[in-house]
Amino acid sequence: MTTGGTDSTTAARAALSRLFEPSDTVGLGLVSVVGPIDALRIARGEIHAGHDVRAQLHDLLGMPDDRRDHLQEGLSRWAPRLGDLAPERDLATLERLTGRLVTPESSEWPAALHDLQTSAPLCLWVRGNHEIPNLGRLAAVVGSRDSTNYGSSVTADMASGLASRGYSVVSGGAYGIDAQAHRAALATTDDGAFPATVALLACGVDRYYPAGNEELLRTVARSGLLISEVPPGSSPTRWRFLQRNRLIAALSAVTVVVEARWRSGALNTAHHAAGLGRPVGAVPGSVHSANSAGCHRLLRDGTAVCVTDAADVAELAGPLGEPPLGDRAREDAEPARDQDGLTIPDLLVLDGLPVRAFTTVDKLASVAGLSIREVLRGLARLELAGLAHRTSVGWRRQKE
Amino acid sequence: MTTGGTDSTTAARAALSRLFEPSDTVGLGLVSVVGPIDALRIARGEIHAGHDVRAQLHDLLGMPDDRRDHLQEGLSRWAPRLGDLAPERDLATLERLTGRLVTPESSEWPAALHDLQTSAPLCLWVRGNHEIPNLGRLAAVVGSRDSTNYGSSVTADMASGLASRGYSVVSGGAYGIDAQAHRAALATTDDGAFPATVALLACGVDRYYPAGNEELLRTVARSGLLISEVPPGSSPTRWRFLQRNRLIAALSAVTVVVEARWRSGALNTAHHAAGLGRPVGAVPGSVHSANSAGCHRLLRDGTAVCVTDAADVAELAGPLGEPPLGDRAREDAEPARDQDGLTIPDLLVLDGLPVRAFTTVDKLASVAGLSIREVLRGLARLELAGLAHRTSVGWRRQKE
Numbered sequence: 025m026t027t028g029g030t031d032s033t034t035a036a037r038a039a040l041s042r043l044f045e046p047s048d049t050v051g052l053g054l055v056s057v058v059g060p061i062d063a064l065r066i067a068r069g070e071i072h073a074g075h076d077v078r079a080q081l082h083d084l085l086g087m088p089d090d091r092r093d094h095l096q097e098g099l100s101r102w103a104p105r106l107g108d109l110a111p112e113r114d115l116a117t118l119e120r121l122t123g124r125l126v127t128p129e130s131s132e133w134p135a136a137l138h139d140l141q142t143s144a145p146l147c148l149w150v151r152g153n154h155e156i157p158n159l160g161r162l163a164a165v166v167g168s169r170d171s172t173n174y175g176s177s178v179t180a181d182m183a184s185g186l187a188s189r190g191y192s193v194v195s196g197g198a199y200g201i202d203a204q205a206h207r208a209a210l211a212t213t214d215d216g217a218f219p220a221t222v223a224l225l226a227c228g229v230d231r232y233y234p235a236g237n238e239e240l241l242r243t244v245a246r247s248g249l250l251i252s253e254v255p256p257g258s259s260p261t262r263w264r265f266l267q268r269n270r271l272i273a274a275l276s277a278v279t280v281v282v283e284a285r286w287r288s289g290a291l292n293t294a295h296h297a298a299g300l301g302r303p304v305g306a307v308p309g310s311v312h313s314a315n316s317a318g319c320h321r322l323l324r325d326g327t328a329v330c331v332t333d334a335a336d337v338a339e340l341a342g343p344l345g346e347p348p349l350g351d352r353a354r355e356d357a358e359p360a361r362d363q364d365g366l367t368i369p370d371l372l373v374l375d376g377l378p379v380r381a382f383t384t385v386d387k388l389a390s391v392a393g394l395s396i397r398e399v400l401r402g403l404a405r406l407e408l409a410g411l412a413h414r415t416s417v418g419w420r421r422q423k424e
Numbered sequence: 425m426t427t428g429g430t431d432s433t434t435a436a437r438a439a440l441s442r443l444f445e446p447s448d449t450v451g452l453g454l455v456s457v458v459g460p461i462d463a464l465r466i467a468r469g470e471i472h473a474g475h476d477v478r479a480q481l482h483d484l485l486g487m488p489d490d491r492r493d494h495l496q497e498g499l500s501r502w503a504p505r506l507g508d509l510a511p512e513r514d515l516a517t518l519e520r521l522t523g524r525l526v527t528p529e530s531s532e533w534p535a536a537l538h539d540l541q542t543s544a545p546l547c548l549w550v551r552g553n554h555e556i557p558n559l560g561r562l563a564a565v566v567g568s569r570d571s572t573n574y575g576s577s578v579t580a581d582m583a584s585g586l587a588s589r590g591y592s593v594v595s596g597g598a599y600g601i602d603a604q605a606h607r608a609a610l611a612t613t614d615d616g617a618f619p620a621t622v623a624l625l626a627c628g629v630d631r632y633y634p635a636g637n638e639e640l641l642r643t644v645a646r647s648g649l650l651i652s653e654v655p656p657g658s659s660p661t662r663w664r665f666l667q668r669n670r671l672i673a674a675l676s677a678v679t680v681v682v683e684a685r686w687r688s689g690a691l692n693t694a695h696h697a698a699g700l701g702r703p704v705g706a707v708p709g710s711v712h713s714a715n716s717a718g719c720h721r722l723l724r725d726g727t728a729v730c731v732t733d734a735a736d737v738a739e740l741a742g743p744l745g746e747p748p749l750g751d752r753a754r755e756d757a758e759p760a761r762d763q764d765g766l767t768i769p770d771l772l773v774l775d776g777l778p779v780r781a782f783t784t785v786d787k788l789a790s791v792a793g794l795s796i797r798e799v800l801r802g803l804a805r806l807e808l809a810g811l812a813h814r815t816s817v818g819w820r821r822q823k824e
Contacts, residue, residue, distance in 0.1 A: 174710060174712075177712075308710075308719075308720055308723065308730070309709070309711075310574065310708075310709060310710060311578055311733065316708070317732075320732050323723060323730035324729060324730040324731070324732075330708070330724040332717075332720050332724075333711065336724065
């Protein structure tokens, strides 16, 4: 259950998880080529990546005609954060919270994450007294933050029914459907044989976000599991929310969307799950409810199957402990797209822009994990899009 | 538009439609082998079916090892009704209602009915001032008799939206969803370019069933179309309702179920449509509403696509006037089954049993269109099932 004494591989992964944003393909590619320890040394400039390493990385990442120097872009992106690296401190913080770092080298590493291939996380920061259950025992129940009474009631029945069938209910710790799913699961099982619920966070596991869910998330940490791929102290950003969704989808045998608007983060989770060949369920509702429009969209386009209760969901998940249905949807899976038509660096810059204060390009580079050049380009595009505002004292987010 | 002077083929089909119950495979097979005029003469005993005819009929109907004499069974079944034959009277009744008999020989015969193959109707008794629109211009909206406010509201929006897009709204003239669909369509279009709505009846077009819909059905006869395959004066029976459903499904480019319980006649229509390769839509609703359980069942088992408004339905129907999607579901179509596990003759007998009076085996044979032997067998099985009650003065239906 514990990682034992922190070895250098574990420490390197802990450090890299602060250096790289989730799904940083260059960083993750570098780790897959040279391993975490040398990847950290290359990122720190302690050693240089030879021609061999660059060629392998290029094979891994590049298009045939691609002349971009991916590694150089990565190094520029990581540089502003090198000063913040303190993996021992982060691991000590985790230990104070009686947490542990689960890495691909640990026996507890969920095999299901291999399905993420090149975007598998570097490590998982985990709080809780249980091991992470096998894929077949995890069922995700997600949905809108602004849930209706109908959505809350269906979520409670479903999560409770799943927990009483022996499934750990996975969700994102947000207001609305997520919180209701966690609560109902916690209220249903207390025998401690398995974690009633698992919250996947977009911030560090030492933070309770949103603030109104602090009490709930503390309970999840005690009776269930709190999991994040970003280190303690990390704040939740739009990019991290979107990437967190892929972890919910990958860890769970089935993902159910209870309520979602036509455009909703929950649909992003559903598409991640479908892309991984995991079954997706959607709860039907009134055609007059905007909060069900996203569910009906999933049903109509064939991404999701209609589910009305826990029995339906359990049927989709397959027998407890069994692997899921497999590659059902892999072929026609679309890659996840951001929701506003912005590029990934733009989103990272946007997330870093304060609303009520001003910031500098240097600070933005460190906060967003981007090179100075990427930040400048991103700010230019955001300014054009009316999303960023430049003043004589720095940049801030354009008020909407 | 009119049938002109009644020719002998038309008169023969009119007569046979009283002799045969809908989808009487032996009767329809006989017509396909010898034509309607000789089929009527054989049924009347005026001529005998030769060995050739019997062999062709056997090829059409029988299993390889089948030794049943299908024609003889048919003749016994039709015999009790021969005395009732009066096609000229029936056609005169129709004419008084300014109706017309549409037969496969008429230019107005809907090509879509060929998809019913051996169960295509003998003829259609039609009232109304419009021609029957092409398949691509007909959209069926069906559902429970005991609809909720939600179902009524969605039906009104959908039927109105379809009518304003130029579709004729097809339904079954029943209470609840059907009536609402007819009403909303009638209220939407009054330019007379096409029939706003088409009601397919399980009884004769001179009868207004259910009685509470008389005013509505009279309006449909004036502004839309009333269609039945059974002649004037025929009463609606369970068998005729089930068979009527196949006509709704076959005539319409798309069939939408707005509300249906877990077991509902509307599901029968949906399965007919799917079996014919026609697209089927189902409207989602609250998982707490028993009136949506049948719709969710159709969504879950893949029979239906989720539709939330008229635009969704129109998309399923395809461009106006175009043929439908085709054989999408033909392969995995199940044959329609009756709902209570009874055989077809049993159902016919059950339909003929009065609840408050008593009847004789002879009368039942005539009412049900079965031979004496089939009626006796059916009564025995119904008695065993607790559905029929034998007394010293005759048979009646067992009170539930």
